[in-house]
Amino acid sequence: MTLTGIEIRYLVNEISEKTCDYYVSNIYGITKDSLLFKLHHPEKQDVVLMFSSFGLWISSVKIEPLETNKLLKILRDNILRLKLAKIQQIGAERVVYLTFSGFDKEYVLVGEFFGDGNIILCNKEMKILALLHSIDVRHRKLSVGLQYAPPPQNSLDVFNFNQKDLEGVLSSEIQVSKWIGRTFGLPTKYVEYICKLAGIDSKIIGNGLTDIDVKKIYDIIKKTVENVVKGNHEPVIVRNDKVDVYPLRLENKNEERTNVQSFMAGLDTIFTETLVNVGKSTKTNAVSEKITELENKLTEQTKAISLVNEKSSAIAKVANSLLDLVSKGILSLSDPKLQKNLKDQNCSIIKEKGNACFLINDSKIKVDTSSSLQALASVLFNESKRQKAAILSIEKLQKKTEKDLEKLRKQVEVSKDSITITEVKKKSWYERYRWFYTSDDTLAIGGRDSSSNMAIIRKHLQNSDKVFHADIFGSPFFILKAGSETTDSSLNEVAHATVCFSRAWREAMYGLKAFWVNPEQVKKGAPSGQFLSKGSFVIEGQRNYVRVATLKLGVGLLKQDERYIVICGPPTCVKKKCICYSMIEPGGLEMTDAAKKIKSEFVNMKGDAIKSISIDDFVRVLPAGESHVTESGLGDSVDE
Numbered sequence: 001m002t003l004t005g006i007e008i009r010y011l012v013n014e015i016s017e018k019t020c021d022y023y024v025s026n027i028y029g030i031t032k033d034s035l036l037f038k039l040h041h042p043e044k045q046d047v048v049l050m051f052s053s054f055g056l057w058i059s060s061v062k063i064e065p066l067e068t069n070k071l072l073k074i075l076r077d078n079i080l081r082l083k084l085a086k087i088q089q090i091g092a093e094r095v096v097y098l099t100f101s102g103f104d105k106e107y108v109l110v111g112e113f114f115g116d117g118n119i120i121l122c123n124k125e126m127k128i129l130a131l132l133h134s135i136d137v138r139h140r141k142l143s144v145g146l147q148y149a150p151p152p153q154n155s156l157d158v159f160n161f162n163q164k165d166l167e168g169v170l171s172s173e174i175q176v177s178k179w180i181g182r183t184f185g186l187p188t189k190y191v192e193y194i195c196k197l198a199g200i201d202s203k204i205i206g207n208g209l210t211d212i213d214v215k216k217i218y219d220i221i222k223k224t225v226e227n228v229v230k231g232n233h234e235p236v237i238v239r240n241d242k243v244d245v246y247p248l249r250l251e252n253k254n255e256e257r258t259n260v261q262s263f264m265a266g267l268d269t270i271f272t273e274t275l276v277n278v279g280k281s282t283k284t285n286a287v288s289e290k291i292t293e294l295e296n297k298l299t300e301q302t303k304a305i306s307l308v309n310e311k312s313s314a315i316a317k318v319a320n321s322l323l324d325l326v327s328k329g330i331l332s333l334s335d336p337k338l339q340k341n342l343k344d345q346n347c348s349i350i351k352e353k354g355n356a357c358f359l360i361n362d363s364k365i366k367v368d369t370s371s372s373l374q375a376l377a378s379v380l381f382n383e384s385k386r387q388k389a390a391i392l393s394i395e396k397l398q399k400k401t402e403k404d405l406e407k408l409r410k411q412v413e414v415s416k417d418s419i420t421i422t423e424v425k426k427k428s429w430y431e432r433y434r435w436f437y438t439s440d441d442t443l444a445i446g447g448r449d450s451s452s453n454m455a456i457i458r459k460h461l462q463n464s465d466k467v468f469h470a471d472i473f474g475s476p477f478f479i480l481k482a483g484s485e486t487t488d489s490s491l492n493e494v495a496h497a498t499v500c501f502s503r504a505w506r507e508a509m510y511g512l513k514a515f516w517v518n519p520e521q522v523k524k525g526a527p528s529g530q531f532l533s534k535g536s537f538v539i540e541g542q543r544n545y546v547r548v549a550t551l552k553l554g555v556g557l558l559k560q561d562e563r564y565i566v567i568c569g570p571p572t573c574v575k576k577k578c579i580c581y582s583m584i585e586p587g588g589l590e591m592t593d594a595a596k597k598i599k600s601e602f603v604n605m606k607g608d609a610i611k612s613i614s615i616d617d618f619v620r621v622l623p624a625g626e627s628h629v630t631e632s633g634l635g636d637s638v639d640e
Contacts (some may be wrong), residue, residue, distance in 0.1 A: 031067045129144065440503065523538040553583070554573070
């Protein structure tokens with residue numbers, strides 16, 4: 001399906017609202033012309049934004065990469081960690097600008113959702129840095145190094161017009177439906193809907209309308225555009241010769257319709273199906289080519305067997321006829337009866353390089369013409385047997401080809417089923433932070449950075465909680481959501497986590513302390529005349545110190561609400577709560593390599609069910625810095 005300008009305006013508004021203050025935490029290439037942006041906010045649910053040459057939408061699923069995307073590296077190099085500052089549509093055109101900014105940088109990602117589509121990365125001066133397709137046509141040229149130029153506007157801006165702009169239809173000599181479609185760039189489905197609501201035959205010639213008709217058309221277009229853009233939808237997925245999703249109840253009795261929760265959800269369903277079909281085609285094309293090659297090979301081998309068998313039989317037939325003639329008293333090659341017999345069997349005697357040969361069905365058999373007919377027959381029988389033996393070799397190769405062919409055909413089916421789609425499930429509020437349950441089943445949450453440090457103190461700190469901080473600059477704040485009772489084991493475990501997730505891990509600083517205080521001791525404002533950096537707070541009164549002797553954390557797999565969650569926390573907690581675990585200490589592997597190692601350990605213990613968990617989920621829980629795995633095993637929790 002192709003998005004219209006008014007549908008794009010709705011998507012731009014909806015996505016802008018849902019991604020405000022989000023930044024790009026990762027980018028994945030899905031197909032050669034589709035990308036997935038993982039957008040993160042320190043206090044909100046992650047958003048998966050799909051950006052393709054045919055549209056952009058928020059997705060409820062993550063698709064594993066299906067093809068290489070040539071823009072992926074440059075996009076990661078330039079806009080990773082930048083904030084999605086603005087999304088805007090160019091007039092009513094099917095062109096969208098996504099502006100990413102931060103760290104004194106700004107880039108604009110342009111999506112052109114018409115024709116074959118295009119994705120173009122520009123700097124803030126709109127100079128093209130990279131693009132999917134270069135363009136060189138009469139009115140427009142796009143290539144790296146040039147200034148980006150939007151396409152010329154071919155139709156009236158459907159968001160900015162008045163009734164007078166419609167009066168041209170009164171002098172038109174084409175059907176009113178075609179005039180509306182061309183003037184506003186609207187597809188047939190909307191034009192028919194507008195004409196029906198206006199009570200006008202869509203096939204009537206424009207000059208047959210009245211001023212009252214024009215007023216009706218104007219009002220209906222305005223109302224239709226407003227309903228689509230503002231989300232006043234009754235969305236349905238339509239399946240007929242083509243698949244489409246309508247935001248409104250556009251009538252067509254010959255279509256199979258399915259209600260959907262929202263227009264965005266409908267687009268997600270249809271576009272995801274499109275991407276998966278592309279993936280299946282991509283994954284099977286290379287194998288299909290090999291299958292065709294083997295099928296052709298098998299055909300040639302079958303023909304070869306038939307041809308060799310035919311030649312062998314023809315040679316044996318000539319040999320038998322020679323023996324038959326001998327039994328009738330014919331003993332010489334020059335005998336006319338023998339010559340006629342040979343000719344009838346398409347056999348002749350020729351000279352090649354001074355040697356006499358029998359030529360039988362293109363087979364040349366060297367013979368001594370001075371030999372007896374019995375000897376000549378014996379030579380022919382031997383050649384017939386030799387060619388029969390060649391058939392066995394070809395048949396052996398044929399069986400191998402058939403086996404390879406069967407294997408590839410099975411591979412096609414496996415490839416089709418190997419496309420992984422992961423549902424983006426809603427997470428609990430605390431999963432946006434560092435978190436774990438202590439051995440006493442008490443929730444502990446900690447900050448990942450200055451923003452989330454502020455968030456947990458300002459938004460989630462309650463009077464009965466305990467606040468933790470390591471005795472080192474660069475420590476997160478942790479909160480123990482203890483309620484009225486706090487055990488020593490919980491206090492020690494949270495203190496341990498606070499130190500391990502601090503700068504101490506990256507620098508392998510052993511023997512540090514953490515302290516805990518009550519909520520009223522945490523002051524959110526700086527003393528008069530002083531300044532507090534982002535994510536910092538003033539601690540007043542007595543601090544309760546806990547020495548942390550070791551730097552050791554457990555990474556575990558927790559099963560919660562029918563899904564697997566990767567967590568990281570003190571070893572005792574992780575072993576008790578998780579179905580399997582790996583213990584880590586500072587030094588050794590970079591975060592991504594350590595994450596791959598841990599995932600591999602979990603897959604070995606729990607099987608293929610773990611493969612669908614993203615490496616990002618493992619990286620996200622690890623402390624900043626290098627880590628190495630010291631042991632792995634099954635936890636105390638049962639995987640039911």
